[in-house]
Amino acid sequence: MGGALRTWFRSKSTLFWTLAFPLLLMLLFGAIFSVSSDPRFDFYVQNQDIIDGQPSPLSETFVAMLNETGVLNIKMVDPAENIAKYVDEKGVEMLLLIPEGFQQSCLTQNASVILKTVPPEVDTSAATVRGVVGQIVEVFNTVTTGQNPPQVVTVQQESLVSENYRFIDFFVPGLIGMTLMTTGIFGAVGWNTRNRELGILKKLATTPLSKLEWIIGVILFELVMCSISTVVILTVGVLVFDLRVLPNIYSIILIVAGAITFPGMGMVIARFVKETDSADAAANAVTFPMMFLSGSFFPLEMMPNFLREIAKVLPLTYLNNGLRDSMVYGNASSALYNTAIVLVVGIVFIIIGSLITNWRDE
């Protein structure tokens, strides 16, 4: 019993899976699903019904009613803003458009507002927001015309995604992002740690091979592994699930950027892991939270604000966003912006990895 306890306590891997992992799981999911800190959804409103340079009184009343629900975090968009471009640049997922002449149309009882959201099957919060807006319209109709009102205002629902994509089409980019991360980090940490333990790193350090050549070799190898994984995911997606999103040039660049970033990160982690036993635990400790906090499976919008702030510093967030921007939304500029961030992070990790990997004097 004593021997077993001591062995258990001294094995970093066992400690991770029996103590750290369940705690991590609890903290992670507890935080993701606890919406008490900020239950509101980001909701963009562009009020185009301007009279004498001011929003019309009825449109302003409508916005005020939306705001009073406490469910929506209203963000007003300048009426002069090109809304299509704005949506692309800001990554807007839910938006209400109050068209010009809204007040006038209310008087003739044929006003409408345009609610643009991502499909509810992609982001469940879209369904909630649709319900909230529908209820507010009913209340607005009642307030403006009395009981049993005719339909003064109606809601036109539009999808922010031009084509008719399904859940799988939104899921696959996140899956690719997650795979790039796990393949890259686990691959680099495992390969480095195991080879150090076998004495292969020490042997290589006595050959003309330089440390940078070794690191680049590891990264290129992981790039090949990531490419194989991506091709397998897409092939099965197309053959089995009739996947409609396919990589374009932007997503391919992003996949390459991701495939060099995460091995770079792995090289940095590997510097601090001495035994193979610890390698898996260390890689899991980094990849597991990142997987769930970077929007691979859950939309970032359903997480509390502090987790969204954490997501902003995780490279996988930008990889996932970029992959969806390029593969689903067809938004090249946003994809390139995310690619640039992933690439810069990747280069930083490779440089740090090269500097701190000390294979000569282990």
Next chain:
Amino acid sequence: MSKEPVIQVDSLVKKYKDVTAVDGISFTVNRGEVFSFVGPNGAGKTTTVEILVCLRDLTAGKATVLGFDVSTRKGQQQIRKRVGVLPQDFNTFDLLTVKENLNYYKKMYDSGRDVDELIRLVDLEDKTKTLYKNLSGGLKKRLAIAITLVNDPEVIFLDEPTTGLDPKARRDVWDLIEGLRDQGKTIFLTTHYMDEAEVLSDRVDIISYGKIIADGTPSELILKHGGKTTLIVEDGGKEAHSVLKKRFPKARLDNGDVLLPINDKSDLPEAVMTLNGNKTNFAELVVRRPNLEDVFLNLTGKKIVDGELN
């Protein structure tokens, strides 16, 4: 034959924080020599090798290999091209075959020996396609030595090459090292096995606590520090002891055996005749020549057992 120094070490010091692993040692290894660094674990053998093959930085002193300074970047680049190193406890890729492993390491160099020739050299022709993980300990070590030779090195560093091997596998490795010596290779060997150093080495330095305490050929060291040849009267007991002690006062009893130092070549026949003349009972007579273990014992007062001081 003129001696061409290929490794020159002068007042070498290596410190790890407060611990001095190598304490101002100096030695020279000449081309074509098998030079052994002998001592217990922690004596500073591996540290010295790792400094010479540019795996560690020295703290003080100077060391050159093939004329290149181990402390300069340029020197290190040249050394890495020209030496072959078998690190202590080295293992290679489990899931690559013998030939794939050799090809892997050969790619690290611009030129080198033919891989098939190396496989023949270490007698692994019938294991060419065997995965490394499926080789026995002895065969793994043979492959490791072949990997050390892929760049046809001028100097070969073998750090504890037989540790953990069974006697048969050890002998096989010795044969390989002797073969390399016959090819004129310079070999720097570290070991804590005294018999290994004695059999294989042209010259031996004994290192203890980071300092070299003896240097010379095995026979020189034995002659100088090994003590006398000893006649052992096995199971002679008190009877043989009392018979011999009358003629040889230095005879002593040790666990039932009588040990008699031989000071003069006439001592041996005289001792045998004395025993016969008195019809003394004993199991066997054994003449034991001193060896490097005796040298180490006489110099340090301690034995090396399984690599550790005892």
